[in-house]
Amino acid sequence: MKQKCKYCDGKGHEIISVERCSECKGTGKSKSVDLMALSEKNLDSFLSEGSSCQRCNGKGEIVSTNKCEYCEGKGTFFYCDKCKTPIFKENVEENLCQNCKSKQSVHFLDDSCTLEEVEVGKLYHGKVNSLPPFGAFIDLNSRIRGLVHTSNIDHPLEENSNVVVLVKEIKQNGNMDLIPKKIETYNKIEVEKTLPLVKSSELEQFIGKHVRVEGEIIQIKQTAGPTIFTVSDEDGLISGAAFVRAGERAYEDILSDMVVSATGEVTERGDELQLEIMSMKKLTGDMRDAVWDRIESAIDKRSAPSETEFLVDSDILEKLRPSMKEVAKVIKKSIIKSRPIILRHHADADGMTAALAIEQAILPLINEIGGSDAEHFFYKRSPSKAPFYEMLDVVRDISFALEDYSRHGQKMPLVVLVDNGSTDEDVPAMKQAKIYDIDMVVVDHHHPDKEVDNYLKAHVNPAHSGGDFGITTGMLCTEIARMINPYVAEDIKHLPAISAVGDRSEAPEARKYIDLVSDKYSLDNLKDIALALDFSAFWLKFSSGKGIVDDIANLGNKKRHNQIVSLYCEQANDMIKSQLDACIPNVKSRELPNGAILNVLDVENFAHKFTFPPPGKTSGEVHDILVKRYGNVPIITIGYGPDFAVIRSKKLKMNIPQLVKELHEEVAGAGVSGGGHLVVGSIKFVEGKRTEVLELLAKKIGETEVES
Incomplete structure (x- = not known):
């Protein structure tokens, strides 16, 4: 692999010194010239530009250099394909340094390989499978096995140990004769079966055939049988099954978010396609980046939002x-x-x-x-x-x-x-x-x-x-x-x-x-649906209410929609009426300095607890009644409990988030927090500071500007 020399930045030399030219004093122009010796072309150039100093070639400075000792003036390196050390291409063969060239090459067979990828006379990495009396069975991968005869064993072999073997012979029936070799250092050569690279969208065309896929692992599921890997490529998802033993995790080193290359046979499982995985490995470096960039580019295009016009003008x-x-x-x-x-x-x-x-x-x-x-x-x-x-x-x-x-x-x-x-x-x-x-x-x-x-x-x-x-x-x-x-x-x-x-x-x-x-939908229909949703939310607590909520919002069964909305509204209105009957007589009202009417309600002591409507909605319902009572007057309603207050207002230029910040700073030790909209919100505080917080809150509301 050829790269620019990093020591001389590809120039082939290093600068020793730079001095001003003593001949032209740094001007780059010659002091004198023999006009008779100039050609017509040079004379025209001299008359328009002047004559260049011959000593510095018109640069005005003398640069002293040394040939780069690392690249020997060539400006480029070749790097060994094996150990990545710098070499000179003309000094080596096959892009290998002398050290790597002198080493023997040992081939590591990927699990996708068959006997077609094995060659007589080459060295292979293997693993001792078993030791029968007549020799040793050696696995070159999960699919290829050969025999080392006892006559060829010159040093002890142990089960499950790694070994380097020479392929002596491949017989017509596929049996292999192997010879173990003692090799301490060697060049590792990974061998994969050449298979077509297929996208998820193309799998259907390769049913019953062996293919290679590349993508990102997005899910790993261990079943009672195989391990199921879900791989995402630029077109979609690929489901791959890898089997070691029933319920045992295959490829433990492969995790979510890794970019992998996998080979296997495309099979049908019901209505879906599946890759029966023969081999899978994590991709790194340039190979990983290439696959990742390809996937991200395709997904980026597919995820572009639709160009829609809004339902209303705004x-x-x-x-x-x-x-x-x-x-x-x-x-x-x-x-x-x-x-x-x-x-x-x-x-x-x-x-x-x-x-x-x-x-x-x-x-x-x-x-x-x-x-x-x-x-x-x-x-x-x-x-x-x-x-x-x-x-x-x-x-x-x-x-x-x-x-x-x-x-x-x-x-x-x-x-x-x-x-x-x-x-x-x-x-x-x-x-x-x-x-x-x-x-x-x-x-x-x-x-x-x-x-x-x-x-x-x-x-x-x-x-x-x-x-x-x-x-x-x-x-x-x-x-x-x-x-x-x-x-x-x-x-x-x-x-x-x-x-x-x-x-x-x-x-x-x-x-x-x-x-x-x-x-x-009439306006009353919409209000009923909104109330039914609020009512269901109270009872659902932390559940999504899938199904019930769909029916209420008319996204499910039309008949059930009408029935459930009608029922929920009847029950909700009954509970709201009961709550208001208890609350309204206990509302305390007074006029503030800015002319607004302040209404306060202790929802802890004068409202039903643990039922619908909760304190927030109770305060809102009370506020709505009081707005009708007082007409077009600026009005604010506060429903408070031991450590909270709910605020509803109309015709006041409120900024509740700002009020919360001021209360937090001005009431030390109250731990005031909260927020919401500008004119509707809630605050929290420690119970012991309730009186102080509410008094200051009322004072600040009384100083708030009202709408005309």
């Missing part, structure tokens, strides 16, 4: 399009590479519709690429009770991911956070996820903090483009889902309208999404 959405496409691409790329996806969402109507939109888009793709049951291995949807990615969530996600890695050799997952993930409260969990190489993307409309971007592959938030929480996560995720899989557009286009009424959005986009589906 300047904010148009500004968010680049970041939305980036989220879509990261998700789609993970699907193509069979990387597990955990979809985390806030457990309310907005978070659930956002997650359902993404789910409807990705499940068909996951099953298309990984098989009919792939969603059970490569996808999980989990609700988050808090409106942020809390420690309980991340610990559960990491634990499940590590179990899947241990049992199935799966990669660590991509976590998709929707309707949470944008605030400082998410950072502790994100830091923990980063330790375990878990990547994350966020689609959220809570007021964002910059620090979270240090832990994300992509981030969509309307605040990044001049919008606010009125652009709901359900709207954003529905549009992203259409970029991932445009074929689900008709099935999910009603989800943004549900999220809009569920989150009480007053943005112009909310009205447009509601109008978009008004031919099928």
Whole structure:
């Protein structure tokens, strides 16, 4: 292999010194010239440019050099193909240095090799299989075995020991006569069977034939019989079965994320194709890089988001399009590479519709690429009770991911956070996820903090483009889902309208999404669906509610949809009425200095606990009644417990995340945290500081500017 000499940078010499030319004093011009001796051409050159100094050739300096002692002035090295030491091509044969040339070559047969690759008179690496009375059986690989006769054994051999043998004879029946050789040092030559390199998309054309495949290991599953390796190449997935003994792990050195080359026979297993693996090895260096680059380039093209028009006109959405496409691409790329996806969402109507939109888009793709049951291995949807990615969530996600890695050799997952993930409260969990190489993307409309971007592959938030929480996560995720899989557009286009009424959005986009589906869903229908989703989320706790939630959102059985929504709304409204009957008489109200009406409710002592609606929704329902009572007056409602407060407001220019930061700094020892939207949110604190925190909170609200 030829390379530029690193010592002289390919120049063939090294510079000793550089001095100014004493003849021309560094000008590069001659002091005198005989005009009569110049030719016509040189005379013209002299008249236009002057004459060059002959001593320095017009350079103005004298450079002293020595021939490079490493490459002997040639500027290039040839490197030995075996030991990689520098050599001179003209001094050697076959690109080998003298040391390697003098060594004998020992051939190592890959498991794909048959007798066709074995040659009489060559040396081979083998392993002693057994020692019968008449000699020793030697395995050259898992498929080729020869015999060393006792008459040729001149030193002791032990079972399972390595040995170098000379192939003396190959008989017509395939039997081989071998002679053991004592060789301390040798050149190792790896021998593979020449087989066609086939992509996953081409396997069907090679059923019953032996082929070679290259790709990345994305899953390893040990069965009661063979070990199943799932290999991803540029076109898709290849399932390979390797067998040692029943239930025993084959190729223990091969792990997930490795790039490998595997050979075997293509067979049919039911409706699917499988590679019966004969040999498999990890690729390294240039070979690995070439395969990896080929796969990544192809996957990068396949994961490009679809160029869709938004369902409604929106300047904010148009500004968010680049970041939305980036989220879509990261998700789609993970699907193509069979990387597990955990979809985390806030457990309310907005978070659930956002997650359902993404789910409807990705499940068909996951099953298309990984098989009919792939969603059970490569996808999980989990609700988050808090409106942020809390420690309980991340610990559960990491634990499940590590179990899947241990049992199935799966990669660590991509976590998709929707309707949470944008605030400082998410950072502790994100830091923990980063330790375990878990990547994350966020689609959220809570007021964002910059620090979270240090832990994300992509981030969509309307605040990044001049919008606010009125652009709901359900709207954003529905549009992203259409970029991932445009074929689900008709099935999910009603989800943004549900999220809009569920989150009480007053943005112009909310009205447009509601109008978009008004031919099928009235405003009351949408409100009922949103309430039913909130009701189901309360009872589902940490379960995804797959099936029930689909029916509620009208993504499943149409008949059951109407029945379950009607039932849940009846039960939810009864519970809300019961809760309000207990709460409203216990609301305390007073006017603040800015003219706003402050309403406070102790939900710990004057509301039903451990039932629907929970404190957050209870505070919201109380707030809605009080808004109707007071009319167009600025109003704020605080539902508080021992160590928390839920805030709802109208016609006040609130900034709850900023309030939380100020309270944290000004009330020492209270441990204030929280956040949310600008005008809707929650805070937490230590119980002993409740009075001090709430008093300061009320004071700051009284100083807040109200809307005219």
